[in-house]
Amino acid sequence: MTALSRPFAEGFARDWLAAWNDRDIERILAHYSEDIIFHSPRIAKVLGNEAASVFGKQALRDYWTKALGAAPQLFFELDEVLIGSDALTILYTNHRDELVAETFVFGPEGKVVRSIAVYR
Template sequence: MLTRAFAEEFANDWLSAWNDRDIDRILSHYADDVVFHSPRISLVMGNDATCVKGKKALQAYWTTALGSAPQLFFALDDVLVSSDAVTILYTNHREQQVAETFLFNEEGEVYLSVAAYR
């Protein structure tokens, strides 16, 4: 069972890592076999992919995404906690509302993440 304290610490560090553009710190939260779903993947990568599988593929995707968005910034709106998941609600640099849900494995690493945009 995840606690509010864990969720808030995760959310704050995750957003801070993104805002610092620190890819290694961002990736430190993820399991090697992570699966990430987002409608942005196809836009950034120029293909029809809806998910990225594995930490190395995620690193490649996010490195490309960061390179194409020098103004990237996330502002925290709220943190929601479930038994084994955390959802972060934030507003991005495009003024879009985003909900990103993270499921955690036994080691406290994200093994599944799904981003949804308004």
């Protein structure tokens, strides 16, 4: 994939947040490659283990399905979109009024191959 453009990054951010706010797991997952690696400090709490990462789209589907079930009030509000060469970071505020930064690294097919979520 070539360097990311501002229109691509903003379009990705809008669609990604809308998919989450609509609670549409398939639309959320459409942004990710089959071999996605996702990092988040929330994984261990949701899954009830010590995992810090989820590997693969099916494992991510399982994790997010469980997480969505536990957070019926989930809502994300876009604050900012930051652009890198093959990555972008979305700054957003969640339903718990936490500032969240999520970085997405894109593979050659334009799908996210690695994502890292961090919280204030």
